[in-house]
Amino acid sequence: MNENLFISCSLYPMRKDSSFHSFLKDIKSLQSLEIFFKSSERKRYSRDFFDYSPVLKELLHECCADLVVKPLSANAIVSVAELCQRYKVPLTLRGSGTGNYGQCVPINGGVVMLMTSINKIRNFDSSTGDVTVEAGCLLGELNKYLLNKGRHLKLMPSTCRTASVAGFIAGGSGGIGSVRWGFLRDPGHLLALEIVTLEKCSRKIQLDASSAEAINHAYGTNGIITALKLSTCIAIDWHEIAIDCNSFSKAMEILLSSTQAAVDLFLCTLLDKKIIEHIPSWSGEPRGKHRLLLLVSPNGITTLERISQKAGADFYNLGPEKEKEGNGLRELSWNHTTMHMRSIDSNLTYLQMLLPQPEINAINAINAKWGDNILWHLEGVRQQGVQRIAALPLIQWQGQKKLESLMKDCKEAGAVLFNPHVITVEDGGLGVIDSDQVQAKKQYDPQGILNPGKLRGWQQFT
Amino acid sequence: MNENLFISCSLYPMRKDSSFHSFLKDIKSLQSLEIFFKSSERKRYSRDFFDYSPVLKELLHECCADLVVKPLSANAIVSVAELCQRYKVPLTLRGSGTGNYGQCVPINGGVVMLMTSINKIRNFDSSTGDVTVEAGCLLGELNKYLLNKGRHLKLMPSTCRTASVAGFIAGGSGGIGSVRWGFLRDPGHLLALEIVTLEKCSRKIQLDASSAEAINHAYGTNGIITALKLSTCIAIDWHEIAIDCNSFSKAMEILLSSTQAAVDLFLCTLLDKKIIEHIPSWSGEPRGKHRLLLLVSPNGITTLERISQKAGADFYNLGPEKEKEGNGLRELSWNHTTMHMRSIDSNLTYLQMLLPQPEINAINAINAKWGDNILWHLEGVRQQGVQRIAALPLIQWQGQKKLESLMKDCKEAGAVLFNPHVITVEDGGLGVIDSDQVQAKKQYDPQGILNPGKLRGWQQFT
Structure with missing residues (x-):
């Protein structure tokens, strides 16, 4: 995997050629720009959470910006x-570096630009709830602002408190809220973008929702997102529910029944009992059972209780979420689960996939061969108007060959993989080149300056 | 169809046997009871909109209560x-008589009981938005009450302004709101029921959501609903959108894209251009194109516009719905479409079905044989967590044989029919007997007094 990709890591020492020297001189003359020279700083800002993947760690750990x-x-x-x-x-652009595909890692060195000081909330449209915000604004801050307006974000990563809004758009795909609102690239999330181009004369341009599509989830390879307009939803007083269940397949039935019912959900996570044993106990003490973690509107609680009772599971109403900032259920979901588990056992890595229907057949097929090496973590999601199940299973790292063999088996079971062990936009997605993304790069970054090596379609084009 | 069903219609003259005479005497002695003796009144209250179906009209038009x-x-x-x-x-119980399956028609005569004076809103739970309301409350009144609390009903028939809440629960299945909230029998709508039983000593009993399932959509055959607790949703300032499209299949794509997008919809209707020519012009003048009618939240308008433009269709933002009570888009949807078309041509009747996916194949297959005789009316619905398309096509009545042949072809194309030309709960639904409904009738109406002839499972049991 990636064996043909030549990655020119700059190995800490800063470039010393004369051209770079002139560049440095010019950079230093700029107004309103902090510059970081120290290797510790350059190293720090050249990373994200790619070490969730031993493959990416091997590929990327030596990459370092020449300048930040x-x-x-x-x-x-x-x-x-x-x-x-x-x-x-x-x-290469960097928000908060909470991604885990290496999107902000400068694989050819050069400059890493931190976007976090460009973080104002520019406008809130009270008639629609749409918010226009600058790239570096933290999602957590943005969400707090919106809550004061009676709204909140439709989609959030589990890293919401620290992640930046443009980083999420550039590299995220969904997360908390996906059970209701689908994925970031679905129409109805990103309504407009402001970008700075890398043309001969850099321009700041405004893109409407259609034109913004090609920049959405492109790892910052085809334009510098400086601001964006996002759709939001009416704030709901989410309540936390935990449901414990002896049988994993029964728990999956509860997950599906819950997502298919006429209730408002914002999270519907299912964790294997062995995961529950090791993550923080914010959802209650482990009871030797698999556990569903749900965020539901107040009027959906009794319905979830009914679904749970019908399945013979144990229902726990943990109360309103808002009293639990920082140690609530959403901090145990999506890739925060991965993070918690890796903090216990750093040999764990993970996969990301959309399970085929009926999901239990795929799980059984994969378990038949890999059951000893896999801990299932499922998330209810809405995919093209259908309540589906995504999986972020934890797996013991046994080398790349085993990983590839497992991924092959997952595909054969019908799963759609979003491979988190690769560095290009395409390979981490559906594997196909999006010509609109490449076209946008031709237009806005014709020299291929932005985040080189991350857009496979561009590499093939050049 | 129904040829084996013996319907003993009472043909207007009131029963005159001595037992009925004693019954009358006792009835007259009751407090707080209005009694209607006149044949015009008895006739009027023995009908609903069953004449949408020539089959039901033939079967039911002579049925008349002996007493109301x-x-x-x-x-x-x-x-x-x-x-x-x-x-x-x-x-036999009657709300407002807005059903169209003859649910309130007393096919064995006897008493029709009008529930419309038992109509108080008993309780509103401000923490959940759940409302407890008496059977005869009109949905329109209930919805107005809820709007003042910042909520509204999740599901409404197009007859919302005149229909009663218990009539909707007893005979309805979905309607406006189904594109978001599915169908009435999905968990999360009906949270509790109060019923009066027909046991030796009639009791008033409270049923929780699970026990209420067997009474939900049973045409009042297995208990007298006197009050119910319903879940509601946060009120949204719905905006009306019309989208005109030359190609019906393209219009279907817009329908699907809209329901799959990350936008809040409350209605997504697609009407053949020949329907648009004949219904009231509240969605704009006919322009010789097929038309989508949508209710969308303010922040979804631009996304629908984008979907529409992408498909080369014409987009019309008709503004906020609330200014249009009585002549808005929702009055042109679901069976109000049927009503409007029948007011132009009373030879029209209709079908109700869930289309298989991909829907266009089924439409094409049915059109190939019946295209000259069918006008398509589609509704976006959420069915078991999947955005699907229901069809309520208008068809020229050409006799029962042709109707049956058409229905057979629809089934062969993969559609699930909800036959509106039959009088039993089961035949109007999935065709199968629900043993819980029969069990509830055994328990709450062991003598089979309530609405005889409407629960096939009971007839087979006795």
Whole structure:
């Protein structure tokens, strides 16, 4: 996997060629720009959570920016873009570095640009709830702001408190809220983008929802997102529910019944009992059973209780979520589950896939061969208007060959894999090149300055 | 169809046997009970909109109650129930008579009991939005009450303004809101019931959501619903959208894309251009194109516009719905479409079905044989967690044989029919006997007093 990909890591020492020297001089002359030279800083800002994947760790751990900059104004972003363009210095964008596909890792070195100081909330449209916000705003801050307006985000990663909004758009796909609102690329989430281009004269341009599609989930390879307009939803006073169940297949039935019922859900996670034993006890003490974690509106509680009782499971109403910031159920879901488990056993890695229907058949088929090596973590999601089940199973790392064999078996069982052990946009997605993404890069980054090596379609084009 | 069913219609003259005479005497002695003797009144209250079906019209048009009563108190309901029980007089319940399967038609005569004066809203739970309401409350009134609390009903028939809440539960299945909230029998709608039984001593009993399932959609055959607890949803300022499209299959794609997008919809109707020509012009003048009618939240408007533009269709934002009470899009949907079309051409009748996926194949298959005789009316619905398409096509009545042949072809194309040309609960549904419904009738109406002839499972049991 990736054996043909040549990654030119810069191995900590900063470039010393004369061109880079001139570039540095110009960069230093810019206004409103913090610059980080220290190797510890450059190293720190050249990473995300790619070490969830031993494959990516091997590929990326030595990658390091030659320079890290933090623009404090929109103009500084344009200036950095122009300089990188002029000097042909790779430019990789970084929000909070909470991704886990290495999207912000500068695999050809160059500049890493920290977007976190460009973080204002520009506008809230009270008639629609749409919010226009700058790239570096933390999702947690944005969500707090929205809650004061009676709204909240439709989709959030489990890293919501620390992740940046543009990083989520550039590299995320869904998360908390996906059980109701599907995935980030579905129409109805991203309504507009403001980007800075890497053309000869960098421009700041506004893209409507259709034009923004090609920039959405492109790892910052085809435009610098500086602001975006997002749709939000009416805030709901989510309540936390835990449901314990002896049988995993029965628990899956509860998951499906819950997502198919006429109730408002915001999270519907199912964790193997061995996971429950090891993660923080915010959902209650382990009781030797598999556990569903749900966020439901107040008027859905009795219906979930009924579904749970019908299945002979144990129902726990944990009360309103808002009293539990930082240690609530959502912190045990999506890739926070992966994080918690890896903090116990760093030899664990994971997969991400959409299970075929009926899901239990795929699980059984995969378990038949891999049951000893896999801990199931499922998430209810809405995919193209259908309540489906995504899986983020934890697996023991036994080398790349075993991993590939497991992934092959998952595919053969009918699962759609979103491989988290690869570095390109396409390979981490459906595997196919999106010509609109490549076209956007041709238009907005014709020199291929932005985040080189991450858009396979561009590499093939050039 | 129904040829084996013996329907003893009472043909207007009131029964004159001595037992009925004693019954009458006892009935007249009851407090808080209006009694209607006139044949015009008895006739009027023995009907619903069954004449949408020429088959039902033939079967039911001569049916008439021997007596119509309107209880003004809960005690009067119990007294009527006890008397009907004692004298073995059939008792059929009636809300507003807006059904179209003949659910309130007394096919064995006897008493029709009007529930419309038992109509108080008993309780609103502000923490959940759940509302407890008496049987005869009109859905329109209930919805107005809820709107003042910032909520509204999750599901409504197109007859919402005049239909009663218990009539909807007893005979309805879905309607406006089904695109988001599925169908009435899905968990999460009906949370509790209060019923009066027809046991030797009639009791008023409370049923929780699970026990209420057997009474939900049973045409009032197995208990007298006197009050019910319903789940509601947060009120949304719905906006009306019309989308015109030359190609019907393209319009179907827009329908599916809209229901699959991350937008809040409350209605997603698609009408053949020939229907648009004949119904009231509340969605705009006909433009020779097929038309989608949507109710969408304010933040979904631009996304629908985008989906529409992408498909090359014409998009019309008709503004907020609330300014249009009585002549808005929802009055052109579900069986109001049928009503409007029948007011133009009373030879039209209809079918109700869930289309198989991909829907266009079924439509094409049915059109190949019946295209000249069918006008398609589609509704986006959520069925077991999947965005599906229901069809309520208008068809020219060409006799029962042709109708049966068409229905056979629809089934062969993979559609699930909900036959509106039959009088039993089962035949109008999935065709199978629900043993819980029969069991509930054994328990709560052991003498088979309630709405005889409508529960096939009971007839087979006895």
